[in-house]
Amino acid sequence: MTGRPIRATVDAAALRDNYARAKRVAGAARVFATVKANGYGHGLLRVVRALAGADGYALCELDDAIRLREAGVRQPLLLLEGWFSPAEVGLYAQHALMPVIHTAEQIAMLAGARLPRPLDVHVKLNSGMNRLGFAPDAYAGAVHTLLGHPLVASVTLMTHFASADEAEGIAAQMQVFERATQGLGLPRSLANSAALLRYPESHGEQVRPGIMLYGVSPFADRDAGSFGLVPAMRLESELIATQQLRAGDRVGYGGAFVAERPMRIGVVAGGYGDGYPRSAPTGSPVLVGGRRTRTVGRVSMDMLAVDLEGLPQAAPGTPVLLWGPGLPVEEVAAAAGTISYELLCAVAPRVPVFES
């Protein structure tokens, strides 16, 4: 390998095993793999190829969905925000894509469309998250309008949970959903990873897990391994320098870390320009030569520093794991005051990605 030693490796077998885990939990429900944002940073085509037998895929990006069709993907493709303009409606029919319809404006965009075939649509209910979806009292009306529409072949009922990963759970939103959909008797798609893992009553006929497929726990109070999930991404680099510090010496921009006593630090080729969070403070976990230690000082664009206490052998070339098996991305995210989703999506284009 040439160039900077930072690299990401995506484990296709882990993706497959995690999907199989989701299938087992889902029982009879179809499992749409959520692959938005470039497969949560793992590479859209790479993830879709790894999950070749999946029941379907969910994403937000129309150009990516068309790219999947052009790559020969035949499974259902669900576009989670639906169309944004009338000009897109024809592309949905042409490529057999499934829109989520969540506004009256989107229904109006069907008027005047001439489609080669009618569409399978999801109709989204705002059950309390107040992000997307028809209000409960408008929902059945929207569903009936679409059921009766000549350009619509089928309707699936859909909503999304705001707190399935938290103590609050899904009960209040489930109640709103049950009331708004009473008597409709149509297939349902409700559950993200957290609801799939924790709330069987949300499984319905279709589920939409994302984060668990990448081997990451959606819960702060339970780790991925306890669900049998395996991290699918490893982000690693190497030490490219070491420095011997005296008491009082400072490290990095702003001199934010000050050595209290003599110590040795390592400099890692990896920084926020690679997607490692700048918000990770001194003390964030990192594995150097397979051993757990901590970051010191501010993360820069291309580098970060690590404490080499207890690592006398560490030298330029020593491997560094930023996250992956042995150091869950959840832990790094928690140290940086964010969530694993953001770190995975943020892996920068300049980081070469390999597959194992």
Ligand SMILES: *Cc1c(COP(=O)(O)O)cnc(C)c1O
């Ligand atoms: C992202 C997303 C999901 C998947 O959520 P996870 O927490 O990653 O499982 C499911 N449904 C919708 C509407 C989403 O936006």
